Amino acid sequence: xxxxxxxxxxxxxxxxxxxxxxxxxxxxxxxxxxxxxxxxxxxxxxxxxxxxxxxxxxxxxxxxxxxxxxxxxxxxxxxxxxxxxxxxxxxxxxxxxxxxxxxxxxxxxxxxxxxxxxxxxxxxxxxxxxxxxxxxxxxxxxxxxxxxxxxxxxxxxxxxxxxxxxxxxxxxxxxxxxxxxxxxxxxxxxxxxxxxxxxxxxxxxxxxxxxxxxxxxxxxxxxxxxxxxxxxxxxxxxxxxxxxxxxxxxxxxxxxxxxxxxxxxxxxxxxxxxxxxxxxxxxxxxxxxxxxxxxxxxxxxxxxxxxxxxxxxxxxxxxxxxxxxxxxxxxxxxxxxxxxxxxxxxxxxx
Amino acid sequence: xxxxxxxxxxxxxxxxxxxxxxxxxxxxxxxxxxxxxxxxxxxxxxxxxxxxxxxxxxxxxxxxxxxxxxxxxxxxxxxxxxxxxxxxxxxxxxxxxxxxxxxxxxxxxxxxxxxxxxxxxxxxxxxxxxxxxxxxxxxxxxxxxxxxxxxxxxxxxxxxxxxxxxxxxxxxxxxxxxxxxxxxxxxxxxxxxxxxxxxxxxxxxxxxxxxxxxxxxxxxxxxxxxxxxxxxxxxxxxxxxxxxxxxxxxxxxxxxxxxxxxxxxxxxxxxxxxxxxxxxxxxxxxxxxxxxxxxxxxxxxxxxxxxxxxxxxxxxxxxxxxxxxxxxxxxxxxxxxxxxxxxxxxxxxx
Numbered sequence: 001x002x003x004x005x006x007x008x009x010x011x012x013x014x015x016x017x018x019x020x021x022x023x024x025x026x027x028x029x030x031x032x033x034x035x036x037x038x039x040x041x042x043x044x045x046x047x048x049x050x051x052x053x054x055x056x057x058x059x060x061x062x063x064x065x066x067x068x069x070x071x072x073x074x075x076x077x078x079x080x081x082x083x084x085x086x087x088x089x090x091x092x093x094x095x096x097x098x099x100x101x102x103x104x105x106x107x108x109x110x111x112x113x114x115x116x117x118x119x120x121x122x123x124x125x126x127x128x129x130x131x132x133x134x135x136x137x138x139x140x141x142x143x144x145x146x147x148x149x150x151x152x153x154x155x156x157x158x159x160x161x162x163x164x165x166x167x168x169x170x171x172x173x174x175x176x177x178x179x180x181x182x183x184x185x186x187x188x189x190x191x192x193x194x195x196x197x198x199x200x201x202x203x204x205x206x207x208x209x210x211x212x213x214x215x216x217x218x219x220x221x222x223x224x225x226x227x228x229x230x231x232x233x234x235x236x237x238x239x240x241x242x243x244x245x246x247x248x249x250x251x252x253x254x255x256x257x258x259x260x261x262x263x264x265x266x267x268x269x270x271x272x273x274x275x276x277x278x279x280x281x282x283x284x285x286x287x288x289x290x291x292x293x294x295x296x297x298x299x300x301x302x303x304x305x306x307x308x309x310x311x312x313x314x315x316x317x318x319x320x321x322x323x324x325x326x327x328x329x330x331x332x333x334x335x336x337x338x339x340x341x342x343x344x345x346x347x348x349x350x
Numbered sequence: 351x352x353x354x355x356x357x358x359x360x361x362x363x364x365x366x367x368x369x370x371x372x373x374x375x376x377x378x379x380x381x382x383x384x385x386x387x388x389x390x391x392x393x394x395x396x397x398x399x400x401x402x403x404x405x406x407x408x409x410x411x412x413x414x415x416x417x418x419x420x421x422x423x424x425x426x427x428x429x430x431x432x433x434x435x436x437x438x439x440x441x442x443x444x445x446x447x448x449x450x451x452x453x454x455x456x457x458x459x460x461x462x463x464x465x466x467x468x469x470x471x472x473x474x475x476x477x478x479x480x481x482x483x484x485x486x487x488x489x490x491x492x493x494x495x496x497x498x499x500x501x502x503x504x505x506x507x508x509x510x511x512x513x514x515x516x517x518x519x520x521x522x523x524x525x526x527x528x529x530x531x532x533x534x535x536x537x538x539x540x541x542x543x544x545x546x547x548x549x550x551x552x553x554x555x556x557x558x559x560x561x562x563x564x565x566x567x568x569x570x571x572x573x574x575x576x577x578x579x580x581x582x583x584x585x586x587x588x589x590x591x592x593x594x595x596x597x598x599x600x601x602x603x604x605x606x607x608x609x610x611x612x613x614x615x616x617x618x619x620x621x622x623x624x625x626x627x628x629x630x631x632x633x634x635x636x637x638x639x640x641x642x643x644x645x646x647x648x649x650x651x652x653x654x655x656x657x658x659x660x661x662x663x664x665x666x667x668x669x670x671x672x673x674x675x676x677x678x679x680x681x682x683x684x685x686x687x688x689x690x691x692x693x694x695x696x697x698x699x700x
Contacts, residue, residue, distance in 0.1 A: 010462060011455035015485050018459065022466050027474050042481035044446060047397070056450045056497055058486045063452075096383075096394060100406045100450075100495050102413075105361035109368065112360060116372050124377050131383055131392035131404065135365050138410045140490020145450050147406055147497040 039242075040086045040227070043157060051157050053150040055086040061141035069185055070204050072111045075144065076118020077205045082229065083148040084126055084208035085282040089227035090159075091217025092152035094126055094210065099133035102143035115144070126210055156217040158286070163224040163243035165319075167287040169312035170297065172212050174255050175232060176271060177202035179278020180263040187267075196259055206282040215303040216286055219296050225286040231279040234335035236312075237321065239287065246315035249323045249333060251276065255309040276323065277336040287314055389592075390436045390577070393507060401507050403500040405436040411491035419535055420554050422461045425494065426468020427555045432579065433498040434476055434558035435632040439577035440509075441567025442502035444476055444560065449483035452493035465494070476560055506567040508636070513574040513593035515669075517637040519662035520647065522562050524605050525582060526621060527552035529628020530613040537617075546609055556632040565653040566636055569646050575636040581629040584685035586662070587671065589637065596665035599673045599683060601626060605659040626673065627686040637664055 010018055044052040059065055059079045070078070080097065087094045099119060103112065123130050128148070181203030184192050192200060209227070216222050224239045232249070240247050256271035264271045288296050290313070297308035315322075321333040360368055383394055394402040409415055409429045420428070430447065437444045449469060453462065473480050478498070531553030534542050542550060559577070566572050574589045582599070590597050606621035614621045638646050640663070647658035665672075671683040 008459045009456045010453050010459055011487075013459050018462060018485060021459070021463060025463065025466055026470050026480055039482065040484075042446065042448065044481065052402075052499075054446065054448055054482065054497070054499060056448050056482075056484050056495075058450050058452060058484055058493075058495070060452050060486050060488045060490075060493075062489045063487050096392065096404065098392060098404055098406050098497065100408050100497075102408060102410050102493060103360050106359045109358045109360055109363050109371070112368060113371060113375065116375055120376050129383055130376055131394065132389065132406075134390075134406050134408055135368060136408045136410050137361075137413050138491060138493075139412045140410075141488060143408075143410075143452060143488075143493055143495075145406075145408070145493075145495045147404070147448065147450075149402075149404060149499070 039160060041090050043090065043152075043159065045154060049154055051152045051154055053087055053090055053092045053152055054147070055083055056145060056147045057082045057086060059144040061143070067142070072114035073118035073121070074204045076115040076120075077122040079144045079146050080119055080122035080128070081206050081208045082282065083146045084122070084128070084210055085206070085227040085229065087148060087150040088208050088210045088213030089225050089284055090152055091156050091213050091222075091225065092150045093214065094128045094148055094150040096129050096131045096149045097123060098147040099130060100136075100145040100147065101133070102136045102138035102140075104139070104142065105137055107142070126208070152217070156220070158217055158222055158225040160224050160226055160239050160242040163239050163245050163287040163314050164289070165245055165314055165316045166290050167223055167314040168290050168293050168310050169236065169247065169249065169314065170286050170288060170293060170308045170310055171228070171232065171255065172209050172284045172306050172308055173281075174257045174260070175228070175281055175283060176256055176260045176264070176274030176278045178206060178280040178282075179203075179274040180260045182280070183263060183267055196263065199259055199263065203280060206280060208282055209284045209306070211304045212300060212306050213284055215300045216284065216296070219299050221288045221292045221296050222286045223288060225284055228281045228283045228285055229279060231277050231336065232285060233276045233323070233333055234279070236285055237333070237335050239285070240317075240321055243314075244317050246317050246319040247312055247321050247333065248315055248330075249276070249312035251323055252326050253309065253311045255307070272326065389510060391440050393440065393502075393509065395504060399504055401502045401504055403437055403440055403442045403502055404497070405433055406495060406497045407432045407436060409494040411493070417492070422464035423468035423471070424554045426465040426470075427472040429494045429496050430469055430472035430478070431556050431558045432632065433496045434472070434478070434560055435556070435577040435579065437498060437500040438558050438560045438563030439575050439634055440502055441506050441563050441572075441575065442500045443564065444478045444498055444500040446479050446481045446499045447473060448497040449480060450486075450495040450497070451483070452486045452488035452490075454489070454492065455487055457492070476558070502567070506570070508567055508572055508575040510574050510576055510589050510592040513589050513595050513637040513664045514639075515595055515664055515666045516640050517573055517664040518640050518643050518660050519586065519597065519599065519664065520636050520638060520643060520658045520660050521578070521582065521605065522559050522634045522656050522658055523631075524607045524610070525578070525631055525633060526606055526610045526614070526624030526628045528556060528630040528632070529553075529624040530610045532630070533613060533617055546613065549609055549613065553630060556630060558632055559634045559656070561654045562650060562656050563634055565650045566634065566646070569649050571638045571642045571646050572636045573638060575634055578631045578633045578635055579629060581627050581686065582635060583626045583673070583683055584629070586635055587683070587685050589635070590667075590671055593664075594667050596667050596669040597662055597671050597683065598665055598680075599626070599662035601673055602676045603659065603661045605657070622676065
């Protein structure tokens, strides 16, 4: 992709293209770095037995949130939750966070205080201390940037690189909930029925699967894991890339709730489409050796109450990436999730 | 400060007022947290013998930099340098950093690549690995947010809280260089004489005093330390607040170079004014027991080649905070440095 005249801008290259370019020009890491640029979490083997984990995830007004459709308290919880989800995907335990804010000078102090109520609520709930940060002025949109540190045992930490042909693909919970919530939000919040309110909540304040991530790591059977921030079709691709494998997903097996089916009917789409392509569910997607899925699912359900669903299988890399549609046809899996520089990302709420 | 109608915005409350409000509403920390919100660096006593350090510092276009007056490579170096300075002020060793970027979709890829050249250059120079980060779109100004982690020995780590009456106040290097550089930049870069170019460089790409911070900590004599990001008149106040002490600075003792004197003459100000009030020098300000200053200065000069200058003395808290002007008069010390929500912050370059 190259614009006329040879000048390329970041939207033409896209988020992942830009990350690849950047990674290629960085110096080599020291031996203690096990995952870094290209992953959502840096895994630093600082001590024998324990890895340090570090991640950051930003909320930019007009891109990730709109002041009209989220309260500052919800935004605070969301900003922490999306970072917790990254640590969860490593099977790690979150510990300390820093908060970097860029705020317009005319923003009300009460808004910032409510934001902190949400930040502190979500952090406390997961045993995380807010230990610092930075405040800056901006003439632009509000920026809430969270930096989260945690740890994991070297033996249990899960990377994206361990999936092998013959493994199966599992996901936690339900998919497409956040995308259905966003679709409701865009259609006008006034008309949302009571039984659909939890879809809005799933989009606005996702639940990070921290206990589930720890429980999955503790089984010792998972070979790779990632959280579903961009959408399954996109995020499973991270496992494929870093594990050098292919994948086959089955649309009919994707866990879709009745509420999501109702919402998707109303907008003329299929439930599995939102489950496959909708981002921001912050569920976990993992691989385990074929045959181990029931044992792993049982252990995780027992420790956390959360279901795991088998949605696909890992293939050899040369077999490619596929999705079997409900009519039995098999089509190439395309990463249609959230790309932070693509023009087809979620538009602003009305 | 309260606006009509009882609604207050962040510029009325100011950066430090906002930080105090936020700190008051956060839950208590666990025992392993030694410095946190209200400090620039979180000091986490994770292991016996070693503290983990974590800090973040943001560069917002139109607030901290202007695309017309800094190259992306310089900006990359600057964004890392200001974070290194925070770790230096703890006497720590920087180790790993994450970079969070919010970029307009129409930004040229080559600009981002040059930014990374600068980020990687500065990080490598100080032995720091870039281990991850995040890329986001924004409809607003460019945001470069750096999160830096490091470590320090528990015995040597320097906080802001250890200064005692009878201590003296020392600073590294020269003061007012960055403010003089900014003043040159605002007057138009075309007219800058060769011998003043290093002032521009001091403003655009400050030199973090990492070796000096380590050398100071290694003397075992320093009682408190802070880096000069907001300006001496403001930053020495952080030591006063957290150590519960007063201070007396001597304007005539402030280390001001001939170049800064020339620049300040041209704009009708005194060199010591820029040294006292100008921000972004990123020198270190420390306290040592009275009588130890020559020994500490000699050790630091021997290890790093950098001079330390004695610029004041620590008083009891009730004695207040003062500055003795060159004419011998003593006036209250006011924090006139950079306040990120004040309207009197540095205006945009022409």
